Amino acid sequence: MRRLSSMTTLLAATMLAGGLNAASAAELTVGFSQIGSESGWRAAETSVSKSEAKKRNITLKIADAQQKQENQIKAIRSFVAQGVDAIFLAPVVASGWDSVLKEAKEAKIPVILLDRDIDPAGKELYLTAVTSDSVHEGEVAGKWLAKTVGSKPCNVVELQGTVGASVATNRKKGFDTAIASASNIKVVRSQTGDFTRAKGKEVMESFIKAEGGGKSICAVYAHNDDMMVGAIQAMKEAGLKPGKDVLTVSIDAVPDIFKAIAAGEANATVELTPDMAGPAFEALTAYKSKGTVPPKWIQTESKLYTAADNPQKVYDSKKGLGY
C-alpha cells in the first residue's frame, strides 16, 4: 500500500506542475513535434520557438521525439486529440507522414513544417514549410568574398561538410555559382571536414602544408562554423594570422564564431537562423485571423555577419540559447 501511495504522490506532483502551466491561457495553442536535441542548433531552435511563442502570447506544447518517427506520429495524434489550433512539425525523415497528416487535415488543424521538408507527395497535407535555402547560404558567402577581395587574385581552400549530405552539396553549389563570374577567385583545394571541429583542423593543417606553409592561401570557405573554428586553430599554430593574412567565411552563425570575429580571427559568417518558428507564427496568425493562405515555402533570411555587426553583442545574445 505504501508503494501505491508514493505513486499517487508522484502522479499528483506531475499533475500540479502541469496544472500551473496550463493556467496561463492564451489565444492560440500550438503543438510542436520537434525531432530531438541532437545538435546545438536544434536546441537553439527549440528555445527560440519557446520565446517567440511567449512574445505572441501563444501556448506552445513541445514534444521531443528523441529522433524517432513513431514518437513524432504519436505526438501529432495527441495534438489532434487535444484539438490544438495548429501543429508544427520538424520531420525526422521525409516519408511516412501521409496518414497522420490526413488525420490532422480531417480535424481541420493546419500543419506547418519547420526546417525540413517532406516528400513532394505530401504537398497537399501541410499549409507551408519554413526552411532555409542552403544553396542561397553558399551564394551569400561567395558574394561576400567576391566583394571583399575585389579584383585581386585569390586562392580559396574549401572545407566541405559530410560527403553526400544535401546541405554540403548545396552550400558548395551556391558558393561556386557566386564566384563563377570572378575569374580572379579560384578554389584550389577542397576536402571534407565532416562538419566537425577536429576534422576541420586536421584538413586545414594538410592544406597549409600543401600550399607552402599557407603563404598562397588567400581565403578559407567552410561549410559550417565548427570546421572554421578548427581551421582557425590550425592557422594560428602554423603562424598565420586568420582574419588578416587569410580571409575566412563560413555558415551557421554559432556563438563561437562570433567570439572569433570579435577577436579579429574570423571575418564573416552566414546565419542559418534558429528562428523558424517566428515566421511560422506570423503565417499562422495571418491565416487564422484574415484567412491569408501563405506561400507553400517560406524561405528564412540568410543573414551575413561581419566585424561591423557588433559580434560581441551577438555572441552574448546567442550563448544562452543552448547551442
Next chain:
Amino acid sequence: MTRYLPVIVTAAVFALGYAVCALQFPAFLSTRVIADLLTDNAFLGILAVGMTFVIISGGIDLSVGSVVGFTTVFLALAIGTWNIPPLLAFMLVLLVATLFGATMGALIQGFEMPPFIVTLAGMFLARGASFLLSTESIPVTAPLYGAISDFALRLPGGGRLSVVGLIMLAVFLAGGILLHLTRFGTNVYALGGNRVSTGLMGISVGRHTVAIYALSSFLAGLSGIVFSLYTSSGYSLSAVGVELDTIAAVVIGGTLLTGGYGFMAGTFLGVLMQGLIQTYINFDGTLSSWWTKIVTGVLLFAFIAFQQATLALARRSVRGTAAKGTTP
C-alpha cells in the same frame, strides 16, 4: 486470489493514472484518445504478446526491435523496388522472420547457450541486414497501404479504431487463448518453472523452445508489418530499443522475469501504461519527453520489488502450511 494480485495491482495503477490524466485533461475521456492509445501502441503490443511467451518460458528475446526494423525495410523494397504484391510480401517476410526465430530457438536448445547471447547476436544480425538493404527512409506508395491506413471504425466522439489497432486486439486475444487455454500454453509455464523436470515429465523441451522463439519472431514480423502500415515507409533505424520497452511492458504487466508466471491481460495493461505516460507528456507539452523513460523506470522497479515481496510472502505461507501438516 494472490495468483491474480500483480495483475490487479497493475490494473489499479493504470486506472488511477488514467483518472489523474482525465482530471487534468478532460479530452482523455474522449474515444479519440482511447483509440489512439491502441493505434499508437499496436506494434509494441504485438511484440509484447510474443515476449510474454518467451519470458514465461524463462527466456528473453532481444532481437524483436531489429526484426521490426528489418521487416519495414524489406517490405518497402519488396513492394516498391522488386514489385512484389503487398500481401505476398507480407507472407514472405513472416516466413523469413519465423525461420529466423526458429533458428535462434534451435541454437539456444542445441548448444545450451543463454537466450540473452543468442538473441543479442540476432539483434545485431537483423539490424545489420536492414542497413545492408538500405540506409534511407523509403516511402511505400502501394494503394493497399493507403486503403488500410484510411480505413478505420469510426467511434462516436471522433475516435478512429484503426486496422493496426484491431490487429493488436486480435493478437492479444489469440495470444491469451494460446497461453491460457491450450496444452502448448501450459507447457510454456512448465518450461519456465523448471526445464529439467519438464523434460522428465515427457514434454519435448527442444521442440517447445524452438516454437516459442519462432512465435516471438513471427509476431515481431507481424509487428513490423503493422509498423510499416503505421508509417507507410521502411527505415532501417525504426524501432531501435523497442525490445527493452517490450520487456518493460511485460514486467509491468506482472510477468516474472525468472519465468513460470504471468498473464496476457497483464501485458496488455503494461503496454497501455507506457502509452498512457507518453500521451500525458505530449498533452502537457512542457515536460521533457525523457520523463517517459524515468516514469517507466520507476514503475518497473516498483513492480519488480512488489513481485519479490509477494513471492517471499507466498513461500512463507507455503512453508507455514507445510509445517502444520495440512495439504495446501
